[in-house]
Amino acid sequence: MSAIFDAISEPVARRVTAGLAKIGLVLRSRAWKGAGTAGVTPTQGHALALLRDAPDGMRLAGLAKLLGISAPTASDMINALVAKGLVAKQPGPDRRSINLMLTPEGEASADRTREWPDFLADAVDTLPAGEQAGLLRGLVRVIRALQVNGDIPVQRMCVSCRFFRPYVHDDPVNPHHCAYVDAPFGDRHLRLNCGEHQLADPVEQEEHWQRFIAPTDAQLPQTR
Numbered sequence: 001m002s003a004i005f006d007a008i009s010e011p012v013a014r015r016v017t018a019g020l021a022k023i024g025l026v027l028r029s030r031a032w033k034g035a036g037t038a039g040v041t042p043t044q045g046h047a048l049a050l051l052r053d054a055p056d057g058m059r060l061a062g063l064a065k066l067l068g069i070s071a072p073t074a075s076d077m078i079n080a081l082v083a084k085g086l087v088a089k090q091p092g093p094d095r096r097s098i099n100l101m102l103t104p105e106g107e108a109s110a111d112r113t114r115e116w117p118d119f120l121a122d123a124v125d126t127l128p129a130g131e132q133a134g135l136l137r138g139l140v141r142v143i144r145a146l147q148v149n150g151d152i153p154v155q156r157m158c159v160s161c162r163f164f165r166p167y168v169h170d171d172p173v174n175p176h177h178c179a180y181v182d183a184p185f186g187d188r189h190l191r192l193n194c195g196e197h198q199l200a201d202p203v204e205q206e207e208h209w210q211r212f213i214a215p216t217d218a219q220l221p222q223t224r
């Protein structure tokens with residue numbers, strides 16, 4: 001009987017995409033409302049959140065890359081945040097570069113704007129723990145595919161980090177290892193934006209990636 005559904009169903013990838021698009025619409029509408037309340041635009045809110053995760057500050061070029069916007073656009077946006085007293089420009093370690101840091105007001109604003117997706121976190125919290133970890137793992141894979149295709153900038157995820165050691169422990173709950181904190185961890189702990197992330201070289205990234213996806217790719221049936 002399932003052949004009937006195979007014949008009348010759109011491919012899974014299309015239905016998942018439709019579901020993500022619905023969530024994206026809600027996020028965008030909530031982001032505009034939250035931004036209005038916090039007095040910043042959604043992109044400025046995103047920049048504040050990224051700077052909040054960078055206690056040593058960030059260069060403009062790095063921030064622009066993470067936001068997926070051009071350097072001149074990022075420069076205008078940062079000047080607006082500086083004028084609002086949320087970001088300070090400080091000399092970088094080599095004195096010739098500029099380091100962007102949050103002011104105390106900027107930190108408070110980042111904490112407020114980061115609460116935008118709480119409604120979505122509440123919805124995700126209705127899933128059992130195993131489904132949440134599976135969803136996170138799936139998202140990591142989709143985000144990486146978008147990165148590889150050049151659709152989004154490189155994210156500070158475990159799977160591209162030089163400290164990531166996938167499947168080095170026998171423990172099925174915590175099979176991975178983070179060499180930065182020297183501790184085992186599981187899929188439910190995978191980071192999408194880690195402050196300690198350091199990009200691994202391309203060969204190492206590919207080796208780790210193949211080791212990371214091998215167990216689930218071997219188990220999963222091919223579906224439409």
Ligand code: SF4
Pocket residue numbers: 156157158161162163164165177178179180181191194195196197198
């Ligand atoms: S340092 Fe952060 S990104 Fe790197 S493996 Fe550890 S937790 Fe993941």
